[in-house]
Amino acid sequence: MSAISINTPEEYQKAYKKSIEQPEQFWEEIASELLWQKRWDKVLEWNFAEPSVKWFIGGRMNITENCLDRHLSQRGNQTAIIWEPNDPRDKARKITYSELYSQVCHFSNVLLRNGVRKGDRVCIYMPMIPELTIAVLACARIGAIHSVVFAGFSAQSVADRINDSQCSLVITADGLRRGARQSGVKTVVDEALKQCQSVHRVIVFNHLGWEPNMVSGRDVWWHTEMQQVDGDCKAEAMDAEDMLFILYTSGSTGKPKGVVHTCGGYTVYMEYTFRNVFQLREKDVFWCTADVGWVTGHSYLVYGPLLAGTTTVMFEGIPTWPDAGRFWQVIDKHQVNIFYTAPTAIRSLMAAGVDHVLSASLSSLRVLGSVGEPINEEAWHWYNLHVGKERCPIVDTWWQTETGGIMISSLAGVTASKPSHAGNPLPGIQPVLLNNQGEVIEENGVEGYLAIRFPWPSMIRTTYGDHERCRVNYFDTYKGYYFTGDGAKRDEHGLYRIIGRVDDVINVSGHRFGTAEIENAINQSKHVVESAVVGYPHDIKGQGIYAFVICEVTPDNPELLREEIYESVSREIGRIAKPDKIQFVSGLPKTRSGKIMRRILRKVAEGELSNLGDTSTLLDPLVVDQIVAERIL
Numbered sequence: 077m078s079a080i081s082i083n084t085p086e087e088y089q090k091a092y093k094k095s096i097e098q099p100e101q102f103w104e105e106i107a108s109e110l111l112w113q114k115r116w117d118k119v120l121e122w123n124f125a126e127p128s129v130k131w132f133i134g135g136r137m138n139i140t141e142n143c144l145d146r147h148l149s150q151r152g153n154q155t156a157i158i159w160e161p162n163d164p165r166d167k168a169r170k171i172t173y174s175e176l177y178s179q180v181c182h183f184s185n186v187l188l189r190n191g192v193r194k195g196d197r198v199c200i201y202m203p204m205i206p207e208l209t210i211a212v213l214a215c216a217r218i219g220a221i222h223s224v225v226f227a228g229f230s231a232q233s234v235a236d237r238i239n240d241s242q243c244s245l246v247i248t249a250d251g252l253r254r255g256a257r258q259s260g261v262k263t264v265v266d267e268a269l270k271q272c273q274s275v276h277r278v279i280v281f282n283h284l285g286w287e288p289n290m291v292s293g294r295d296v297w298w299h300t301e302m303q304q305v306d307g308d309c310k311a312e313a314m315d316a317e318d319m320l321f322i323l324y325t326s327g328s329t330g331k332p333k334g335v336v337h338t339c340g341g342y343t344v345y346m347e348y349t350f351r352n353v354f355q356l357r358e359k360d361v362f363w364c365t366a367d368v369g370w371v372t373g374h375s376y377l378v379y380g381p382l383l384a385g386t387t388t389v390m391f392e393g394i395p396t397w398p399d400a401g402r403f404w405q406v407i408d409k410h411q412v413n414i415f416y417t418a419p420t421a422i423r424s425l426m427a428a429g430v431d432h433v434l435s436a437s438l439s440s441l442r443v444l445g446s447v448g449e450p451i452n453e454e455a456w457h458w459y460n461l462h463v464g465k466e467r468c469p470i471v472d473t474w475w476q477t478e479t480g481g482i483m484i485s486s487l488a489g490v491t492a493s494k495p496s497h498a499g500n501p502l503p504g505i506q507p508v509l510l511n512n513q514g515e516v517i518e519e520n521g522v523e524g525y526l527a528i529r530f531p532w533p534s535m536i537r538t539t540y541g542d543h544e545r546c547r548v549n550y551f552d553t554y555k556g557y558y559f560t561g562d563g564a565k566r567d568e569h570g571l572y573r574i575i576g577r578v579d580d581v582i583n584v585s586g587h588r589f590g591t592a593e594i595e596n597a598i599n600q601s602k603h604v605v606e607s608a609v610v611g612y613p614h615d616i617k618g619q620g621i622y623a624f625v626i627c628e629v630t631p632d633n634p635e636l637l638r639e640e641i642y643e644s645v646s647r648e649i650g651r652i653a654k655p656d657k658i659q660f661v662s663g664l665p666k667t668r669s670g671k672i673m674r675r676i677l678r679k680v681a682e683g684e685l686s687n688l689g690d691t692s693t694l695l696d697p698l699v700v701d702q703i704v705a706e707r708i709l
């Protein structure tokens with residue numbers, strides 16, 4: 077794995093220089109180490125105006141041959157997946173590379189048998205069990221485009237996502253367990269499918285031994301289907317630029333959009349980033365705590381680790397059940413070497429007290445990672461001291477659903493690391509900071525809008541079914557750049573510190589929501605006339621959701637009305653988007669043209685009342701006084 081490995085500061089410098097001066101040669105060498113059915117004719121063609129980005133043009137391959145087939149001779153008997161159940165009293169499952177290969181091939185044949193063909197879209201709505209990974213890989217093997225929907229989303233969200241990409245089949249399970257709670261999963265699918273015409277088949281995995289309603293002619297059981305097929309399934313020869321998956325994510329406007337990733341570039345970038353950021357070693361046990369329903373789970377629970385032939389841990393439960401020591405016990409139990417989690421999880425475990433973490437050994441750990449939102453210094457130090465015992469480098473990895481993989485991060489123990497800073501860009505990544513005029517700020521010690529000036533293999537290709545939306549969202553604000561939506565600082569040494577979103581997107585516990593999306597959900601509530609949502613700093617979640625709501629009449633029982641609003645949000649999006657604070661107001665601060673002045677609402681939510689700015693140009697300046705007087709602490 078020579079071209080892929082960057083293990084010293086000198087190698088980093090050299091690789092970075094080469095990636096700028098000869099980007100095509102740089103990526104070609106890395107791509108050459110993967111298994112291709114046909115080599116590419118040309119490395120790259122691109123323009124950010126349309127945008128049109130193509131990598132490894134003419135190349136043919138299949139990501140599952142790289143995740144599975146090519147490992148069989150060397151590591152067929154090595155554990156690919158360690159599955160840790162929700163309840164520590166239940167038995168963990170270990171699945172070897174040969175077993176995973178066999179399961180994936182069988183399930184690929186199940187999909188084929190049920191009419192799925194290359195290019196078809198398949199929705200996967202499942203709990204955190206190995207069958208979720210098997211379903212993902214089986215889709216990829218036959219060239220079906222997977223669209224995984226996080227099992228915490230509501231029936232309405234599932235329906236919207238299925239309809240947007242016209243999925244023909246859904247893979248699901250009877251139910252899920254998270255901590256002390258169990259809930260139906262198949263029932264959510266049933267509810268969603270009332271609104272979906274495109275789905276002709278549902279495959280149900282029996283996880284909890286429940287007896288869900290099975291619609292005859294539409295629903296079949298995973299296990300009975302698996303008995304009907306054999307384990308020979310040739311991997312489909314995918315064009316490098318064929319779609320691999322769609323993953324829906326929120327933006328500042330409208331419904332979530334389907335971010336599209338393609339086969340060749342995504343594969344190359346996942347193995348490259350996974351190996352280098354975490355400084356992977358042979359026999360490592362890697363644990364990413366993200367759900368496969370988010371991009372972190374796609375890239376660093378499923379694809380990255382399997383491409384690199386690592387043992388990847390998949391955990392069904394939550395960090396705080398049966399107690400706040402669960403993560404640390406799992407690390408000791410499975411001798412985890414590399415642990416990758418989110419700042420929100422660290423903060424919630426910090427709040428539970430240090431005893432839990434101190435009662436575990438954690439001596440197997442070598443590298444720690446953080447992802448999803450800025451990690452505050454306090455959480456960084458706690459992670460470093462109590463989890464890493466000050467001997468494990470921490471990688472603070474900045475990236476996005478749209479970037480496919482890690483973009484800015486130190487390489488564990490190799491390049492400079494500084495609390496609360498993501499660090500340097502990976503070789504191959506060319507970030508810039510732009511000022512208000514869209515000009516590049518060259519110096520260090522500055523702050524600006526974070527954009528990327530050159531393509532990388534796993535970047536977003538389009539938003540499914542609406543290419544214009546992709547152009548407007550990411551390539552139009554600053555011509556010639558991919559715009560991230562984040563603001564960032566660059567220190568005197570060139571290290572990046574991500575400050576947070578500069579658009580109307582809020583990041584709650586590492587999950588992205590558009591303020592417009594939450595407002596739409598709130599507005600579905602019977603008595604609501606209008607609403608405005610902003611984020612505010614939250615000790616555990618990073619950002620909390622603060623909603624200002626106008627009702628038809630002043631509510632006599634505000635608690636009842638709040639319940640109604642929670643109900644709407646749970647129905648439209650899912651419980652994860654529930655507002656933390658709801659303030660009923662008689663009006664919203666608007667400009668004369670009717671635009672809501674979110675800046676003022678944000679200040680109120682943050683409690684920064686001394687500096688509300690000029691309110692004299694508002695349609696009705698008095699509403700601000702009322703909002704301030706009645707704000708929720």
Ligand code: WT7
Binds near residue numbers: 449577586
């Ligand atoms: C947004 C992307 C990356 C996968 C999980 C979230 C924020 C992500 C960091 C970090 C500061 C971060 C950014 C970004 N973000 N990682 N290490 N430091 N901020 O993926 O849902 O696509 O959200 O998460 O604001 O734009 P996502």
